[in-house]
Amino acid sequence: xxxxxxxxxxxxxxxxxxxxxxxxxxxxANMTPSTLAALTAASKLNETxxxxxxxAPSTVAEQAAKAQGxxxxxxxxxxxxxxxxxxxVEKGGYSHVFAPVSNxxxxxxxxxxxxxxxxPVTDICEVLxxxxxxxxxxxxxxxxxxxxTQSVTVATVRATAFEKVSEEGGAAGVEAASIDAxxxxxxxxxxxxxxxxxxxxxxxxxxxxxxxxxxxxxxENFAMLEQLADKLxxxxxxxRAAVDAGMVPNELQVGQTGKVVxxxxxxxxxxxxxxxxxxxxxxxxxxxxxxxxxxxxxxxxADYGLVADLFEAVPELDAKL
Amino acid sequence: MSLxxxxxxxxxxxxxxxxxxxxxxxxxxxxxxxxxxxxxFCEIACEEAIRLKEKGLCEEAVAVSIGPKQAQETLRxxxxxxxxxxxxxxxxxxxxxxxxxxxxxxxxxxKIVEKEEPDLVLVGKQSIDGDHGTxxxxxxxxxxxxxxxxxxxxxxxxxxxxxxxxxxxxTEVIKIQLPAVVSADLRLNAPRYPKLPNIxxxxxxxxxxxxxxxxxxxxxxxxxVEGVAPPAARKAGVTVxxxxxxxxxxxxxxxxx
Numbered sequence: 034x035x036x037x038x039x040x041x042x043x044x045x046x047x048x049x050x051x052x053x054x055x056x057x058x059x060x061x062a063n064m065t066p067s068t069l070a071a072l073t074a075a076s077k078l079n080e081t082x083x084x085x086x087x088x089a090p091s092t093v094a095e096q097a098a099k100a101q102g103x104x105x106x107x108x109x110x111x112x113x114x115x116x117x118x119x120x121x122v123e124k125g126g127y128s129h130v131f132a133p134v135s136n137x138x139x140x141x142x143x144x145x146x147x148x149x150x151x152x153p154v155t156d157i158c159e160v161l162x163x164x165x166x167x168x169x170x171x172x173x174x175x176x177x178x179x180x181x182t183q184s185v186t187v188a189t190v191r192a193t194a195f196e197k198v199s200e201e202g203g204a205a206g207v208e209a210a211s212i213d214a215x216x217x218x219x220x221x222x223x224x225x226x227x228x229x230x231x232x233x234x235x236x237x238x239x240x241x242x243x244x245x246x247x248x249x250x251x252x253e254n255f256a257m258l259e260q261l262a263d264k265l266x267x268x269x270x271x272x273r274a275a276v277d278a279g280m281v282p283n284e285l286q287v288g289q290t291g292k293v294v295x296x297x298x299x300x301x302x303x304x305x306x307x308x309x310x311x312x313x314x315x316x317x318x319x320x321x322x323x324x325x326x327x328x329x330x331x332x333x334x335a336d337y338g339l340v341a342d343l344f345e346a347v348p349e350l351d352a353k354l
Numbered sequence: 355m356s357l358x359x360x361x362x363x364x365x366x367x368x369x370x371x372x373x374x375x376x377x378x379x380x381x382x383x384x385x386x387x388x389x390x391x392x393x394x395f396c397e398i399a400c401e402e403a404i405r406l407k408e409k410g411l412c413e414e415a416v417a418v419s420i421g422p423k424q425a426q427e428t429l430r431x432x433x434x435x436x437x438x439x440x441x442x443x444x445x446x447x448x449x450x451x452x453x454x455x456x457x458x459x460x461x462x463x464x465k466i467v468e469k470e471e472p473d474l475v476l477v478g479k480q481s482i483d484g485d486h487g488t489x490x491x492x493x494x495x496x497x498x499x500x501x502x503x504x505x506x507x508x509x510x511x512x513x514x515x516x517x518x519x520x521x522x523x524x525t526e527v528i529k530i531q532l533p534a535v536v537s538a539d540l541r542l543n544a545p546r547y548p549k550l551p552n553i554x555x556x557x558x559x560x561x562x563x564x565x566x567x568x569x570x571x572x573x574x575x576x577x578x579v580e581g582v583a584p585p586a587a588r589k590a591g592v593t594v595x596x597x598x599x600x601x602x603x604x605x606x607x608x609x610x611x
Contacts, residue, residue: 060523115495136522140503143456143488147495152455152577155486165580170451170485171374175383177451178580218500221528224516228524237522241610265611273540283506283541284524289482290395290540292522298610308373315588319608321600336591336608339600349597354611 053082054122056132056142057097059089064096066238067133069197071190072102075131076198077160082131085121085210088112098205101198107210112220115141117213119148122185128163130187134293135237138189146187153187154179158194172289172312192237193295193316229282233259233268236285241267241298244287244314247274248303248324248343255281257347258302264354270294270314272304288313303343306331323347357412357510357532360403361472362437363463364396364419365449366428367483380581382451383483392428395478397435398538401545402508403476404436411510412474414438418466420459421449426561433556434548440559441466445566445573450483452579460492461571466564467497472533474515479504479537490537500530504539 053075058065064086075082081104086094094108107121122130122145130145132138134156146153158176159167165180166188214220236242243262245255255269262269270287271280287294289312299317304310306322306329314320315334322335323346332338339346368374369389377384392400406412417432419425420443429440443462447453454462467475480487494501502508502517506525509516510532518527520539530536548556566573594600604611 136504136520139487140491140501143491144495144501146488147457147460147492150457152457153486153488154577155456155488169585171368171383171483172485173585174374175376175582176585177582179452180578180580181576182578183576218531218534219494219498221500221502221517221530224527224529226521226524226526228521277541282524283520284522289485290480298604298608309370315585319604319610320588320591321604332591332593334588334591336588337600337603338591338593339597340593341597346597350600353597353601 052127053079053129053131054125054127055082055084056130056138057084057086057093058133058135058138059086059093061089062093064093065133065135066197066235067135067192068097069100069200070192070195071131071133072100072198073195074157074160074190075129076102078129078163083107083125083127085118087118087212091207094207096200098207099203100200101202103203103205106205106207108207109210109212111214113212114215114219115144115148118145121210121212122149128185130185132189133192134189142187142189149185149187151183151185151187153189154181155189156191157188158191172308173315174308191293193293229284233262234266236268236270236287237292237294239268239294239296241265241300242270242287242294242296242314242317243267243300243302244270244272244304245275245280245302246272246304247278249275249280252280257351261300261347261351264351265298267296267298272307272310301331301335302347304331305329306334356410357406357473359414359416359470359472360406360412360474360476361467361470362400362403362415362417362432363475363477363489364400364417364428364432365393365478365481366390366419366421366425367393367450367481370394370482376582376584380583382448382579382582390424392431393478393481395480395538395540397545398540398542399476399478400432400435400437401543402538405543406510407436416441416470416472418443418463420445420454420462420566422446429561430556431548433559433561434553435546436552438559440561442561442563443566443569444563447573451582452575452577454573455575455577456486456488456492458571458573459489460496462566462569463489463493464496465569465571467493474510474532475535477535477537479539490535494535497535500534501536502528502530502534503537505536506539506541508536508542
């Protein structure tokens with residue numbers, strides 16, 4: 034009993050001490066929904082967190098200020114240097130720095146950790162206490178419980194493993210932060226940018242994902258999946274085989290080296306289910322597999338498997354929804 | 355102007371096709387009697403370095419690996435692909451879990467970079483065992499260099515490089531100042547298979563071994579693995595007979611439509 038009480042007291046003390054800075058992820062115009070999941074991960078340690086919005090217009094900072102559990106928002110327009118953010122973290126006395134996993138944050142978060150002289154804990158999917166986390170490795174085939182003994186915990190958060198806090202209801206103030214801007218050689222010069230302008234929901238945040246693999250045969254055939262996705266209000270994904278064959282652009286790739294998704298419904302069409310693909314979708318709530326090969330590994334994780342020719346089954350499914 | 359030297363980081367990992375097993379006592383992933391290979395992203399980085407040489411854009415490609423004595427096999431593969439020489443940073447620490455921190459890996463590579471003075475460091479975007487993907491940005495920060503992560507194409511031109519990067523929404527092209535650290539994405543190139551004569555020649559190429567403990571880097575792990583567990587198994591699904599059946603199950607049983 035006493036031991037239990039001491040444990041609880043220690044937890045309360047830890048709660049008071051922990052203060053988390055969330056590095057907001059954004060596309061330059063909007064904060065990503067994944068940032069709301071990072072706020073949930075941080076809420077396991079303390080009730081509120083501060084958010085740093087860097088390299089984005091003030092509209093993104095205003096979005097951050099409205100999110101639940103946000104205590105304060107610090108904003109800086111120009112992309113700051115990693116050293117600048119590191120000294121901001123040190124001055125603010127933060128014990129934790131969290132950011133959601135994205136290609137964007139994978140690019141700069143380790144740099145900030147290096148500037149702080151610590152190792153980042155990447156891709157956490159569970160927060161056990163202020164220094165102990167669970168993270169997947171080996172393409173999600175093993176889960177490691179890791180304890181960090183470092184002065185500051187820098188962690189990236191697997192957004193699909195945490196609920197998102199509400200994007201409304203918070204009323205934090207926005208404060209201008211003074212952080213050194215990045216300068217050459219650190220800061221690259223952007224020459225051009227291309228993005229698949231899609232009307233569909235973002236792949237990582239969609240409620241339904243319809244994915245195609247090598248079995249689709251060609252890029253034109255993906256129109257079938259797009260139509261099905263539109264009907265379900267979902268996004269379209271792909272396996273590496275489909276991307277490598279040039280059927281669809283790279284950013285649609287789901288898997289260990291692509292995006293990790295966990296929608297309510299994942300429909301895998303013509304995908305065999307290699308380890309690397311399963312890694313990116315096996316936490317989906319309901320998985321449907323449509324494949325003509327009854328031996329395909331995808332059927333081992335599918336809740337509902339249909340052994341059929343996709344060119345017949347997909348149009349029929351589309352017609353019956 | 356061609357680059358004097360490119361340094362390529364390569365890592366020995368469990369082969370990508372192996373289904374890994376977690377030890378019964380939860381201490382970690384079993385590595386005994388498991389097929390090991392060069393990390394696929396490192397192969398791509400290695401291939402890119404060799405292509406730079408073949409295009410006359412670089413004079414020397416040096417492969418570096420941190421790991422146990424078997425990491426020499428990985429370095430020999432890099433030499434067989436076409437690297438000129440290799441540096442082996444020896445350690446008995448596990449490199450998939452708990453052995454060396456991401457920071458220590460970057461710091462060890464930093465020491466080699468300071469010694470070798472390459473114009474470009476190429477690494478894979480992530481290792482498929484640890485799945486951290488932190489080496490490139492951490493090394494770049496320690497060196498104060500530019501970086502380009504998730505490279506899908508690389509064009510070196512004198513003191514700068516244009517790199518097409520994979521982003522969440524598509525791609526972007528950035529121009530970076532050299533020296534820089536670049537991490538290879540899957541679509542940067544298709545690595546070659548070393549031919550037998552090249553495998554034989556690789557045996558004679560220089561391979562220098564340096565004890566990790568001698569490089570002045572604190573190797574004590576600060577991220578300790580307390581336990582490793584397999585992920586929760588999904589409960590077995592059912593095979594449906596028809597599309598009607600599927601629609602019915604999705605509507606009434608799973609309630610996702």
